[in-house]
Amino acid sequence: MSATIVKRKGLGLGVTAWLLGILFFLPIAWMALTSFHSESDAATNPPSFGAALTLDGYREFFGTGGGASPWPALVNSTVASVSSTLLVLLLALPAAYALSINRVRKWTDVLFFFLSTKMLPVVAGLLPIYLFAKNTDMLDNIWLLVILYTSMNLPIAVWMMQSFLAEVPVAIIEAARVDGARLPTILARVVAPIALPGIAATSLICFIFSWNELLFARVLTGVVAETAPVFLTGFITSQGLFLAKVCAASLVISLPVLAAGFAAQDKLVQGLSLGAVK
Amino acid sequence: MTATTTAPLATTPVRTTRQPSARLRAWATRAPLLPALIFMIAVTQLPFVATLVISFFDWNALYPKARHFTGVDNYREVLTDADLRHSVWTTVLLTVAVVLASLVLGLVLALLLDRRFRGRGVVRTLLIAPFLVVPVAAALLWKHVLYNPEYGLLNGLLHYVGGPQPDWISNTPLLAVEASLVWQWTPFMMLILLAGLQSRDPQQLEAARVDGASDWQIFRHLTLPHLRRYLELGALLGSIYIVQNFDAVFTITSGGLGTANLPYTVYQSFYQAHENGLASAAGVLVVIGSIIIATFALRVVSSLFREEVGRA
Numbered sequence: 259m260s261a262t263i264v265k266r267k268g269l270g271l272g273v274t275a276w277l278l279g280i281l282f283f284l285p286i287a288w289m290a291l292t293s294f295h296s297e298s299d300a301a302t303n304p305p306s307f308g309a310a311l312t313l314d315g316y317r318e319f320f321g322t323g324g325g326a327s328p329w330p331a332l333v334n335s336t337v338a339s340v341s342s343t344l345l346v347l348l349l350a351l352p353a354a355y356a357l358s359i360n361r362v363r364k365w366t367d368v369l370f371f372f373l374s375t376k377m378l379p380v381v382a383g384l385l386p387i388y389l390f391a392k393n394t395d396m397l398d399n400i401w402l403l404v405i406l407y408t409s410m411n412l413p414i415a416v417w418m419m420q421s422f423l424a425e426v427p428v429a430i431i432e433a434a435r436v437d438g439a440r441l442p443t444i445l446a447r448v449v450a451p452i453a454l455p456g457i458a459a460t461s462l463i464c465f466i467f468s469w470n471e472l473l474f475a476r477v478l479t480g481v482v483a484e485t486a487p488v489f490l491t492g493f494i495t496s497q498g499l500f501l502a503k504v505c506a507a508s509l510v511i512s513l514p515v516l517a518a519g520f521a522a523q524d525k526l527v528q529g530l531s532l533g534a535v536k
Numbered sequence: 537m538t539a540t541t542t543a544p545l546a547t548t549p550v551r552t553t554r555q556p557s558a559r560l561r562a563w564a565t566r567a568p569l570l571p572a573l574i575f576m577i578a579v580t581q582l583p584f585v586a587t588l589v590i591s592f593f594d595w596n597a598l599y600p601k602a603r604h605f606t607g608v609d610n611y612r613e614v615l616t617d618a619d620l621r622h623s624v625w626t627t628v629l630l631t632v633a634v635v636l637a638s639l640v641l642g643l644v645l646a647l648l649l650d651r652r653f654r655g656r657g658v659v660r661t662l663l664i665a666p667f668l669v670v671p672v673a674a675a676l677l678w679k680h681v682l683y684n685p686e687y688g689l690l691n692g693l694l695h696y697v698g699g700p701q702p703d704w705i706s707n708t709p710l711l712a713v714e715a716s717l718v719w720q721w722t723p724f725m726m727l728i729l730l731a732g733l734q735s736r737d738p739q740q741l742e743a744a745r746v747d748g749a750s751d752w753q754i755f756r757h758l759t760l761p762h763l764r765r766y767l768e769l770g771a772l773l774g775s776i777y778i779v780q781n782f783d784a785v786f787t788i789t790s791g792g793l794g795t796a797n798l799p800y801t802v803y804q805s806f807y808q809a810h811e812n813g814l815a816s817a818a819g820v821l822v823v824i825g826s827i828i829i830a831t832f833a834l835r836v837v838s839s840l841f842r843e844e845v846g847r848a
Contacts, residue, residue: 272653278645279659282719286665288689289677303701307693349575352568362565366841368573370834375580377830379780381802381819383583384813385590390583409579412572470670473782473799477807487672487783494676494787501687502681508673519668520661527727531769531837 293505300501306361317504319510327509330482331489334400335511338475338485339468342407346415346464347457349408354419359426359449369420376413380473388477400483406474411464418463418529422456423449459525462518469515555767560792584823591816598810600611610817620801620818627779627797627825629710634717635774639767641718642725647755649726650733667723675787678716709793713784721778725770732766772833777818779826798822 291307292300293316299309321327357365387406388397396402426449434444475485490511493504519526594606614620649660666674682689685703694701705712736759744754782799789795791804798818806815 269653271648271651272834275645275651275653276650276655278648279662283662284663285677285682285689285719286669289681292681301687303692304695305687305689306550349572353572356565356567356569360565360568362569366838368569369841370838371573372576373834373837374830375576377657377776377826377833378584379799379819379826380782381780381799381823382587382823383580384587384802385806385815385819386583386586388806389812401625401758403729405579409576412576416572466668470672472672472786473803477803487670490670490672490676494679494790499680501680504676508670508676512668512670512673515670516665517667519664520634523661523664526655527731530724531728531731531773 281373289505290509291383291424293502293509295502297500297502300505302480315500315506316510318500318503325503326492328510330448330488331484331486332485332511335469335486338400338403338407339465341401342404342411342468343464345408347461348461349412350415350419351457352483353416354423355449357416357420358423359428359431369417372413372416375409380410384473387474391478397478398480398483400479402478403471403475403483403485406478407464407468407471410471411467414467414529415460418525419453419457420511421528422453422460426452427458447460456525457503458535459522459528463526465528466515466518569759587816587819590812591820593813595812596810597806599811606813610813611821613814614817619796620814622794623672623798623801623818624821625708626795627799627822630714630717630781630785630795630797631775631778633714634721634778637714637718638721638725638774639770641722642770643763643767644662644731645722645726646729646733649730662818663726664723666719667721667727669720670786671720671783674720675716675784678712679788683712707787708791709789709795713788713795716788717778717781717784720784725774728770728773729763729766732763736762765840768836769833769840772829772836775829776826776833779822779829798825822836 288305294311294313295306295309296312297312299306300315318325319328321329357364357369362368391397391399391402430448431444434448437445471485471486472487472491475483475488476491479485479488490507491500493507522529591610592605592607593603594609595603615624645663649656649663655731669677680688683704685691685701685706688704690704691701692775740758741754744758749757780799781797784802785791785795785797785800786803789799799822802815802818802822805811805818809815
């Protein structure tokens, strides 16, 4: 970093950065404020900044005001995201091991195969998957989403974990082997401590992508397996719209992702760029 | 792809050559990889092959008995039907506009955040937030909370300066979708470019400064060339994600007012119109577009990756 030069214009640039940061955050801040307003205060022009705060929007959203309860959708999203993240780990960890520590031949080719599947658009296989689900009575089944989300996240996870496991120095592994340590011991004592933060970040990113997914969920689920984003699509129509409720719903459903994203901030970019940028 | 095989294998473990166990060992090395490989082929490649096959059939799900092979008719229809051709154009327009705008904005923000200033961490967190809102929620936020002509924040703020009160989504539908996507994707670009900026060689920058290079000269001749591949990477990954965008189009305009892109059209033609053959042909076209982008993306990723491997 350029700490050595201190220039006066540094202050101006800092202020500019702050202003832009606030500008980008403003819609979210406004959404948060609106979620605590009553419906009549929320829908005013000019906007009411100082209106009384209330939890009515949240009460409405959680269905205590009479509307449909979001709990089944939230539970479905949690089940789908957590299960598929676990399945991704189960498949990606051994693969990453074979691509970084005990390397298969032509390991870069295999890595790039995984990457290329990520570049196949979702719509490329949506119809056959829909027809398959329909013919096997798998429509509106949360476990179908788990399988699809796993395939969506597996390439990212393999890439990320490969790069995290590759950071484990081969010399240490060799030394442990010479000392007579077996594979489980090496994995638990040598590899895991170094790779664990990376594995945690990978899991968070897989969780975020699964939680956010709409197209598969919209096409393949209905009443029973509806996920949180599908529940949100119920707010698309503006007829009889309740602004505070929409804001409360959007915030509550985004909360797990915001938390996971802030926790994995540094690794986020590495995951999103499929490990190409560190 | 063949180029990648010649990448230096800096850390290949030493292979022992005891004959009888060599084959067994090779399989033991390969085995951990197989579940993931087989899973990916089954779940992503097989459905695509099926899509490819269906794309050559005239097949409306409401009249399954009338299904028959039509060759490339579906493709001809997708490319000649005014609505469908328009959605191809919309996809291109949407992707190019969003990627370019978020890349430029992301670059500005990354350059600002590369400087030291009070509260840099907080600003970084504020900037990342738009990327972390669930896409449907973000689209709802723009549709109702910001764009609404009667009580949206945009018109609310315009009210204070006595400005006009336009109906944003009706007047400029595509721009409305694009603006929301630029807001969501700028942080992504910023993160990648910031990583690029922070991987510059500090000694080289120092040397340039000692030699009396101006900020602009340093940016033009050192930073920009260094960032080139990060810009490419951001553009290509952004394109791959945005070409596939469904959430924003579906939520903000429901594909109306000329904003239907290919993914939305594919969704609509089989989910609502039940035109399986047409939907598949459109899907294959999305894939072809993605492959064109992906070829470049893979090349950039592999050059960055090879550098990484070489360094290790």
